[in-house]
Amino acid sequence: MNERIIQLINEKKFSILKEELNEAMAVDIAEAFEELDKKNSIILFRLLSKDLAVDVFSYLSGQQRKDIVDAIHETKLNEIIDELYFDDMIDFLEEMPANVVKKILVNATDEERKLINQFLNYPENSAGSLMTIEYVDLKKEMTVKEALEHIKKTGVDKETIYTCYVLNEKRKLEGIVSLRKLVLLEDNLLVEEIMNEDYISCTTLDDQEEVTLLFKKYDLLTVPVVDKEARLVGIITIDDIVDVIDQENTEDFQKMAAMEPNDEEYLYSNVFSLARRRIVWLALLMVTATLTEMIIGRFESTLAAITVLAASIPMLMDTAGNAGAQSSTLIIRGIALGEVELTDYIKVFWKEFRVSSIVGIALASINLIRMLLLGSEASVAFTVSITLLITIMMAKVVGGTLPIVAKKLRLDPAIMAGPLITTIVDVMALLVYFNIAGVLIL
Amino acid sequence: MNERIIQLINEKKFSILKEELNEAMAVDIAEAFEELDKKNSIILFRLLSKDLAVDVFSYLSGQQRKDIVDAIHETKLNEIIDELYFDDMIDFLEEMPANVVKKILVNATDEERKLINQFLNYPENSAGSLMTIEYVDLKKEMTVKEALEHIKKTGVDKETIYTCYVLNEKRKLEGIVSLRKLVLLEDNLLVEEIMNEDYISCTTLDDQEEVTLLFKKYDLLTVPVVDKEARLVGIITIDDIVDVIDQENTEDFQKMAAMEPNDEEYLYSNVFSLARRRIVWLALLMVTATLTEMIIGRFESTLAAITVLAASIPMLMDTAGNAGAQSSTLIIRGIALGEVELTDYIKVFWKEFRVSSIVGIALASINLIRMLLLGSEASVAFTVSITLLITIMMAKVVGGTLPIVAKKLRLDPAIMAGPLITTIVDVMALLVYFNIAGVLIL
Incomplete structure (x- = not known):
């Protein structure tokens, strides 16, 4: 459908296009706008019948709507706005610059104006901001x-x-x-x-x-x-709720990957705004990693004596981080779906303790065999494997319980995901590693 | 409501309970079953009127249904199954052991039996497995x-x-x-x-x-x-679709945290099955990390000469991993929502290249200042900062494009998330680090 519309516009076959548009679905037409420049967007919009124009308009993005508002006559704009469902109109007004909103409010009755202002004041993400009055x-x-x-x-x-x-x-x-x-x-x-x-x-x-x-x-x-x-x-x-479910999930995915959440589409996002939303958490986690530097610094003499120890640091830290991320992801998701409650803290702790001992023993055994086969010294292989067992258990218990603690502190559990858990667990893993090395090797 | 039901059962006030149950909503009654043992579950179920029993039954979990099927009379079971919507009945039959299914099919007409068998054969996660015939x-x-x-x-x-x-x-x-x-x-x-x-x-x-x-x-x-x-x-x-959205998102969260997906509720999952779903990927990623060990082993002399280099390894690897996870998460999510397509490969590559240079320069600068303030030698601080810049850029480009490559290869893009990206990026980060150190310090 898109391709057909774009082709007809490029070939300037407007009368054929006008006819075919009346058979198309509004949402499909709206998709074609993504591929058109400003000039052609306005041409396409003007070809739509009034009813279709209203429907298509409700599917367009903020920037596309602004382009059209700038180009069409005020009378036509008011006609469209009158026909929008109330919730779509509020969404539209929220996106528009103040002068456009003012122009629209001038044409509204006193009662309408009061109602519109009331709706514009509901906080983002509240039930008020989702509702409509056409019942x-x-x-x-x-x-x-x-x-x-x-x-x-x-x-x-x-x-x-x-x-x-x-x-x-x-x-x-x-x-x-x-x-x-x-x-x-x-x-x-x-x-x-x-x-x-x-x-x-x-x-x-x-x-x-x-x-x-x-x-x-x-x-x-x-x-x-x-x-x-x-x-x-x-x-x-329900159609608005389906959008909310997607939006809330997208936000959780973004927070769990250490980004400030945003529901703009990736391909339409500005490079600087994408960068800004990533830098804050990355920088914070990087500075926190100063702790691991201090620990390695403190054990520099151990490391100088047995440089082979350094070789396993990345593997130990990755495995611990992954193990912690598994647990925290399951619990964050459980909380989001209402399956895990604050009162389940002890249950989660005990379950992660048992799961992590099975996982830890399995991984430590695999690692011991792997290292011995690759020709490591037994003392080093045992040091690394015992560290693995202990850090996996710590990582899973910390990863499973911190999201619940966050929820209790009225923070978003999603921040207690992979990246933060990894940083916390890295510190613990290094401390365990050097202390065990001190006992078993030196 | 739950508490009230449980209290009345424990106090054996069954006639009061029976009366109050008729005013309650089926889904709320079903929740009470989660807190009851097998014996009390059956007592509660027997107190329900027929219509309510059908509704409550459709909300119960597999294990709870099995307990009830074992305990109630065959006639009553058939009454309930007759009243279930067809899609709920198929879900129920899929969970039951073969002998129960057989008993139920005996009571069906030839035509019903054919239809039931047809529905039981639709693959999991297909449209056929979601549909109902009551239209x-x-x-x-x-x-x-x-x-x-x-x-x-x-x-x-x-x-x-x-x-x-x-x-x-x-x-x-x-x-x-x-x-x-x-x-x-x-x-x-x-x-x-x-x-x-x-x-x-x-x-x-x-x-x-x-x-x-x-x-x-x-x-x-x-x-x-x-x-x-x-x-x-x-x-x-739509109600079944809302469940599917949750289920698909849960699977994505689990895959992205390196687990085999499963839609059982965490608190009701068996410890061994939880452990099994986590071990495979953890072990695979751990063994892959052998590569990082080999790299560090190859540069052991560099590390022995300047042991201070070891101190920054965890920070470098965590930051690179986090940077890569940010990009891969955005793209995996974009693919899942239909916003990013295979043909967007070049666009994503170019966007990540630009975003990552901004993020990389910002982080490298912050790190340079941090290390110089903490008294690092300039040559070491520069080595670490330049490595940061390069690895962040590599991590983001790799993290952003690998999910699209996976999709192209008909793999699930969700596997190209944080854990796997981190392992890949770690190898690159170490190689860059030691090579730059060789030039700037030795």
Whole structure:
């Protein structure tokens, strides 16, 4: 599809393109924008019918939207913005420079302006920042038939009609009815009789990660967002939650690899901003490694006497680091999925202790055989193997428990991943190594 | 809720418990099973009403289900299995030992048995293994009104009624109609006039990761699964896709930390199976590290002459490893989300080259100042800093491009993560280090 659109633009076959665009899906058209320059982007956008333009616009990236906003007429811009779902409009306004936002707010009614400002103020990553206001509201006195008629009349502009919200005159959320029930049950039942009053909900300031856990646990399609007085302020739909899951996972991957998180796409990120997000942690870990230098410095005489000891330092440190990273990754992931809790500290400690003794004995044995076969002296081979056993056990217990400690201290467990664990474990590994060498060799 | 259930069981207040259970949500009751021993699990399960028992059963883990299957009467078991959605039943049968499966298949009709066997044979992680057969089918000659009546009659047992499938007499999928359209549009329209014929679909053997990308790209609630003749064989719903996203991410986290992937919960995993999944990669990486030993061995005379060089080995290797892990993590994640493609190899190479020169110069400068402040000799400080610059650049270019190479070779890009990149980069770092030392110091 992309290739076809780009080809038609380059060949300036605009009337054919216009016709074919009406058969294409908005998300596919949006992908074509990635390959076009600014001039052609605007040409393509102008060829879209109004409804399609709205849909395509909601899929574009921030920069692409800015280019289009600069180029199209204000009237057309307002038409598009009017048609966007409320959550997409808020996302759009958040990206735009202040003068564009101002221009749009001028055209809004007082009430709209108040609502927009309220939504713009919800913190990033909060339930409030995810929600939309296009939901179906019902009254509990309605019959199923009346409810279906009400949906038919008002549903066309709603983001979803599959979950309907029963509100009283003060907009307090009294219950939830699925369209499934309305369609399957008898016409003369009252909404009050079939609505679910024990509904799952969240509040505007809840963290998006907690909201995600609700969706997963209860297999929901939507969640209502209520204020302190249980009044409905908006709803969150599953498609936005799927994006949040990806975003949260991407952030965890980045933090666990010692980067400041960011959800820009790699290929569209600026080189300097990529570099900046990597330097801080790298520098911090590098300076922390001064500790390993000090330890080796202290044992310089040991090392001078038996230089062969230096040969195994990289292997010992890599293995210890890998062993620690395995454990910390499992626990960080377990915490993120809600499978490991703070109270599981002792369980994790004991499990890692047992797992690490099996892993440590296995690795130490393999290493002993390897070194003896390669012709190492027995005393050196034993020193390295015993160090391996001890450091693997320390690495796994530290790697498994530090993420829980971080969570307890209200830090993000993801920082206690491979890179930091490796630095900590390196120090311990060297201390063990030189001390055992002192006993077994010197 | 959990605590309350457990308390009531321990106090043997079964009649109160039975009453309260009817008000509870199935998923919350299922959580209580995690805290109960086998005997109390069975007591709790027997207290559940039939409908609730079915729902709770679908949330239990494999081991918990086995305990219950062993304890309850065959008639009751068959009742429960009859009520499970088809995809949940297949999941259940996959976990059970052969004799239980056989007992269940005896009670099925010939046609059911054939269908069950067909589903049990779909490969793990394929679209076929995710799908269910409880969907609503319509005919294109129906009016909207007739379609709604058909849904009312047949919808109660369907996993979803929000997307309906228009089939011809050969069960070929001719189009898709959402319940949204059926409810919002006029009663006398024909299904044929409103159905979407350009629907997104997948086939039984598609990988679940590809199916997930379809759901994300097109914001879908369900996807139809068709065979080669475009006949509908089942549907996949978003709740199962959310589970797949978690599962695929967990696997990536595990592979990237050098473990064989597994989706058992950590706290419920056996110590030996945890150890086994960690040993293979650790041992492999450890043996590979023999290379670093050989390099250090070759430069033993350099090291003996200037033992102070040994002090910086851990810092150099950790920093190079971290720098490489940052790049490989970004690219692995980009590939998983479909943002980075095979054809982006040159773009990634060039971007990492530029980013790594900025990062390398920054880190090398910080290190130079640090070492001079701590009283290192200038020649040593320069040797270490220049090595840092070069190894960071190599690490980032290698880390950024190897995942794409892996993808090209049809390997999982996730194996080219921190641990393996670190081992590769360590070798390069040591070679650079000793060669520069040879020039600048000796």
